[in-house]
Amino acid sequence: MTIDELTPTTGEWLRGVGSMSDVVISSRIRLARNLADRPFLATASATERTEIYRCLTDAITSTSAGSDALLVDIEQTDTLDREVLVERHLVSRQHANGDGSRGVTISPDETRALMINEEDHLRIQALRSGLELEALWEEVSGVDDTLAKRLAFAFDRQFGYLTACPTNVGTGIRVSVMLHLPALKLTKEIERVARAARDMHLAVRGMHGEGTDALGDLYQLSNQTTLGKTEEEIIGVFSETIVPKIVEYERTARDSLAQHSPYQLDDKIWRAYGILVNARRIGSEETQALLSPIRMAIHMERFTSMSVAALNELLLHTQPAHLQKLHGKTLEGEQRDIVRAEYLRSRLAPSP
Amino acid sequence: MSLVCQRCQQAKATVHITDTVPDKRELHLCEDCAEKEGVIIKQHHQSTNEILQQLIKHKAGLGAAGDLACPNCGMTVREFQLKGQLGCSHDYEAFKELLTQLIERAHEGATHHVGKVPATAGETVRKHAGLLRLRRELQEAVEQENYEHAARVRDQIQALESV
Ligand SMILES: [Zn+2]
Ligand SMILES: [Zn+2]
Numbered sequence: 001m002t003i004d005e006l007t008p009t010t011g012e013w014l015r016g017v018g019s020m021s022d023v024v025i026s027s028r029i030r031l032a033r034n035l036a037d038r039p040f041l042a043t044a045s046a047t048e049r050t051e052i053y054r055c056l057t058d059a060i061t062s063t064s065a066g067s068d069a070l071l072v073d074i075e076q077t078d079t080l081d082r083e084v085l086v087e088r089h090l091v092s093r094q095h096a097n098g099d100g101s102r103g104v105t106i107s108p109d110e111t112r113a114l115m116i117n118e119e120d121h122l123r124i125q126a127l128r129s130g131l132e133l134e135a136l137w138e139e140v141s142g143v144d145d146t147l148a149k150r151l152a153f154a155f156d157r158q159f160g161y162l163t164a165c166p167t168n169v170g171t172g173i174r175v176s177v178m179l180h181l182p183a184l185k186l187t188k189e190i191e192r193v194a195r196a197a198r199d200m201h202l203a204v205r206g207m208h209g210e211g212t213d214a215l216g217d218l219y220q221l222s223n224q225t226t227l228g229k230t231e232e233e234i235i236g237v238f239s240e241t242i243v244p245k246i247v248e249y250e251r252t253a254r255d256s257l258a259q260h261s262p263y264q265l266d267d268k269i270w271r272a273y274g275i276l277v278n279a280r281r282i283g284s285e286e287t288q289a290l291l292s293p294i295r296m297a298i299h300m301e302r303f304t305s306m307s308v309a310a311l312n313e314l315l316l317h318t319q320p321a322h323l324q325k326l327h328g329k330t331l332e333g334e335q336r337d338i339v340r341a342e343y344l345r346s347r348l349a350p351s352p
Numbered sequence: 353m354s355l356v357c358q359r360c361q362q363a364k365a366t367v368h369i370t371d372t373v374p375d376k377r378e379l380h381l382c383e384d385c386a387e388k389e390g391v392i393i394k395q396h397h398q399s400t401n402e403i404l405q406q407l408i409k410h411k412a413g414l415g416a417a418g419d420l421a422c423p424n425c426g427m428t429v430r431e432f433q434l435k436g437q438l439g440c441s442h443d444y445e446a447f448k449e450l451l452t453q454l455i456e457r458a459h460e461g462a463t464h465h466v467g468k469v470p471a472t473a474g475e476t477v478r479k480h481a482g483l484l485r486l487r488r489e490l491q492e493a494v495e496q497e498n499y500e501h502a503a504r505v506r507d508q509i510q511a512l513e514s515v
């Protein structure tokens with residue numbers, strides 16, 4: 001398996017299946033771990049950093065944690081391929097753009113990605129489409145157990161797992177759920193989501209957007225505290241309390257739009273489609289914004305010209321790095337917008 | 353062209369929304385008003401650095417506290433403040449007083465781990481973690497007046513303590 005082979009596929013986070021997938025795009029759990037007898041990355045020398053990298057990649061690739069995984073040495077990887085990994089949610093942007101010895105191991109189905117020398121020595125990530133947190137926890141915890149048999153992780157009886165930043169200390173767990181909330185945005189009820197999240201001490205932010213507006217109506221909900229609760233309690237707040245509640249808000253808002261403003265709604269959907277099918281140059285952000293009402297419409301069964309799978313493929317493959325990889329060469333901004341429009345027309349226009 | 357927020361008529365409009373569903377509208381708002389109107393979500397989360405800086409300010413200037421250094425890696429509190437990241441796992445011991453306050457602020461008042469313990473951790477560490485978890489469970493059971501459950505948890509605590 002190589003990055004070139006991954007690029008034409010859709011990737012796990014956009015598989016479009018799983019629990020509540022009409023609203024929940026994907027869920028993710030990350031665990032932060034550090035080796036007990038090594039300095040954290042802020043003070044590690046280049047040599048120490050390389051040793052940590054070797055020590056972790058050896059342990060991962062020689063056990064079930066990643067014996068079948070693709071190992072990417074990010075320092076030796078070109079910018080475009082790094083961007084592909086970011087767009088596929090396999091590494092953080094910070095990790096892609098960082099410095100020094102660092103890498104990631106990726107399972108063949110892309111559900112598992114172990115980041116080495118990101119902010120901590122190790123970040124164990126599991127990712128699935130839909131709301132699947134219990135399965136994800138089982139997976140990351142299993143990887144943690146496998147690696148703990150060979151490596152000693154920094155652990156303190158009071159503070160738990162020790163991390164480079166004290167905001168991650170304790171469980172070292174970061175749970176994130178990506179939600180698609182176009183109807184709440186249209187009905188000006190996004191504040192309800194913010195309030196529900198604040199009540200549960202969770203953070204919510206718009207995805208990818210340049211400013212404060214959420215690009216493609218995608219929002220990410222994640223825990224802020226990692227200490228003083230068990231991992232199961234932290235996960236339970238998402239899967240049992242807040243996510244079902246927000247999903248209900250969004251479904252109600254969609255029903256209300258369908259009932260009270262059907263013409264306006266269909267007009268918005270078909271205008272979006274009209275631009276995607278006819279544009280001669282189009283940016284990545286505009287594409288994502290236009291795909292949002294179409295995604296909602298497919299789930300509302302108001303739009304049957306496209307499947308969710310096809311839409312997800314468009315969403316990923318029109319992002320800058322994927323577009324250029326699939327086109328076979330790097331493109332300047334203006335040229336990219338023209339190629340993106342051609343790609344969209346070739347995929348969407350009814351065959352003559 | 354720089355627009356003024358339509359709602360407060362004061363701040364600069366930085367959020368621009370045009371929509372046709374459910375009503376035709378064109379909104380130009382400042383961030384605060386956009387949040388009040390329910391069209392965006394603003395970040396309220398305090399970063400570690402902000403919390404840390406506030407804490408250090410309370411301690412009447414950085415002074416001697418800032419020079420405190422970890423004997424293992426040499427990282428000082430001042431460097432930690434600049435980088436937002438610790439130098440090694442021993443810093444948790446070296447800066448314990450400051451970090452405990454910081455951690456309490458960042459984690460809803462919690463100062464002790466009650467989650468997973470490495471399978472290979474020593475028996476005492478596992479026992480300690482188990483007791484912490486059970487004591488918390490007991491407290492919750494009592495608060496919820498679930499005395500039957502509380503009695504069971506109390507027995508578990510006694511059993512573990514006598515090991
Ligand atoms: Zn305003
Ligand atoms: Zn240190």
